[in-house]
Amino acid sequence: MDTTETKKIRKGSSDKRVKIITAARDLFLSDGFDRSSVDAVAARAGVSKRTVYDYYGDKQNLLIAVVEETSGAVLDMIQQAISEYLSEFDDLEQALILFCERFVASANGSTDYSALIRLITMEAANLPVSFLENLDNATEEGILRRFAEFGQNGLLHVPDPELATKHFAALTFLLVFNQPKQSGAIQNEQTKRIITEGVRAFLRAYGPQTIRHENETMY
Template sequence: MAAPAGKSIREGSAQKRSAILLAARALFLSDGFDRTSMDLVAAEAGVSKRTVYDYYGDKRTLLAAVVDHTVEALSTAVQRAIDENLVVVPDAAQLEHALVSFAESITVSAIGSSDYAALMRLLYTEATNLPETRSMAWNAEEPEDAVATRFAAFDRDGLLHAPDPRLAADHFVALTISPLTSSLGVVGAEVDEHRVIVEGVRAFLRAYRPF
């Protein structure tokens, strides 16, 4: 998102930038986009209002930065889960367990967090006033790309038949993670996360096991 015409955005100190992001995230989640002012963000972050504008330009850019930070955290969690569960898979018999552990790790460490759920609700709530927010959280493709890289390796090793690893990654997410994210913040929603993931992994493997 571009800064206002004729105004450049300062890189600034990492400490101040982090303080502004944390303050904005907390206020967006507690008060909503419309009720959060740059004055409030500045006060919460312990910086001047000018500093907030210099670093982020306007409130929409600040919201985008908060979302980007969340997506980066998700990408980090996905890569950690890959390293812990999908790097060493000795044979096809171990693949189901590895994929279930991988999906559950993401659910617990990132998607299952209350902040993540609240941010997703915020984006959907503000989609009418800020149409671009609906796609903000998913503009970065790094999480699925990282999964696709591992699926390509599994294809080479004969553990999966995945000639299009990125499509396979999208299918995996749709079967295991997406059903859980769709229930975030839904009042009365009771989801057996383990069952959803296990059945999703089994459906994925029925489609992608080698012939």
């Protein structure tokens, strides 16, 4: 078999996978996992039912593949924000605020983020606990690595970078995402306030010990 033919087969295989994942995601979001059949996925993707099974084994593996594919886009957003704001900076507080604002703005404008949240919320019972835990860890991994480095460089005091990362997320972008939606200007103002105060609370807890001790003596 020549190289040209091999490339065509590989591209075709990749195209089929994209079509299957797209079809499955649309159906899982509109009809739910339990009410979506492999036959329906195959029909929407324009492939045979056998092809779906050959690629993904069963419907649960297909759901996992859909969530993995969707989460990959979200992880890329986080990594992009880390690269832009947490790699080089003059002021850590401002860098953390800008990082959160960028991620929130990207997530709010992303169909992948909204789809990921809906899939996890709707189909948690159909996803292995270990898979959800790994997904949660993957979402935090980039931030965790940066916080560990900040600890080594003396920018943060983080005996437990994993716990610090969870605290940071809970105080900032996760808190924003959990707020009820409001009109544009009010929403933007509320988002900025939550992120700014969340970052400051985080730094009061995890800033360098000398800074925290100085702050404590002021009260």
